[in-house]
Every structure is written in structure tokens, then in C-alpha cells.
Amino acid sequence: MDTIAVIDFETTGISPEHGARATEIAAVLVRDGVVVDRYQSLMNAGAWVPPFIEALTGISNEMVRAAPPAAKVMREVADFVGGHPMAAHNASFDRKFWDAELARAGRSRTQDFACTMLLARRLLPHAPNHKLGTLVEFAGLPVAGRYHRALADAEMAASLLVRLEDELVARFRLGAVTHGLLCEIQGMPARELDRFIRSGTTSGVRARFFAR
């Protein structure tokens, strides 16, 4: 099974295109269903942390001011992740900040992102919702720490990713789950995958994936 780097950002807002900056990054490496290495750091991007965000994350302006420069942290975490394929919960969010902060540090991304939220929508459709915390509880996964801190969220997203890989192995009788397979499934029209799952006719899915 691929080694996958699962990341999580804490930020000052929603969109880096409108001034939001990262305040914390964590990355964990998952191999054969186990977290084998971890990176975590606060970072100082010179951004102001709004009160709402400080209440949400527990990350204050004082903590950010005392943190290492954002570019230094991003180069460290990029070296930690290396060329491993990546994953995040609602990856479109973390991918935007990863690309934006990495560009400011003079680096660029080469690998794809898998998204545990898109996969969970397809593989755990009966969860009450598809927030990370709800899915952790729904799947009976361990709570790794305070929600909305980067390392805890990355660890829980990694646990969820492993659980989703197990679901795929069991449902489609796959020998292994690659990152490419995860990306393909998250990109399948939900109704198409749902038809396979509901019908119990998994041979078409297996043929499609094994044919590649």
C-alpha cells in the first residue's frame, strides 16, 4: 500500500485568495494502515488571528508571533512530505493553502490529493453528516486530541482514511488500495458508485480498477 501524507492546516480564514494565511500545519505519514511519522508546527505568516478563529482553534496571536516564519515551516513540512501522495479532509481547502503557502516559500506541489470527505460521502453515506468529528464518532475511531488543532485533526483524518481503505477492500474485494484508486473513486459520480454498492454487483468496479 502507498505511503500517504495526510495533512491539516489551521488558518486565519477560508480563502488564501482573500488574505487568509496559515497558522499551523501538521502532516502524518500513513503506511500499511499505521501512522509511522509525524510533523507539526505553528507558523508566523504575519497575519492577524480573528477572535472567532482563536476561539475555534485555541491558537492566539501571541502563539503565532512566537512561531517560526511560515516559509521556513513550509520548507520543512514539504521536505517531510517529500514526494508522497497526499490526503486531507475536504482536501480542496487544504490543497489551496498548501499551494499558496508553498509558493510563498518558493516551492510547488507535484502530487495529487485524496479527499476523505468525498470518499466518506460515497463509502459512509449513512453518517449523520460528513464533518471530520462526526465521522470519527460514527466510525468509532479514537479522538486524537483537541479538534481544530492541526496534529489531532491530521491524525483523525489518517484514521478515517485507513477506515475508508478497509471499506474498499471489504466491499470490492480488492487486494490493495492505492492512492490512485482513492482519487479515482472520489472522482466517480456518486450515483454511479452507489449503484454498484447497492446492487452488490462489484465485479464491474473491480474490472474497471484492475484493468488499469
Add this chain to the structure above:
DNA sequence: TGCCAGGCCCTCTTTAGGGCCTT
């Protein structure tokens, strides 16, 4: 001081609107 996004997906749809999810 503290504004703000966007891709995915469902449906009372497709010539659109709105909820979800991330901070």
C-alpha cells in the same frame, strides 16, 4: 478592524438554487 470562497452534490434540476465542508 476583521471583510471574504468554491467545488461537490442533491433535487421540487439541467435555461438553478441551495446545503455541505474546510478555518
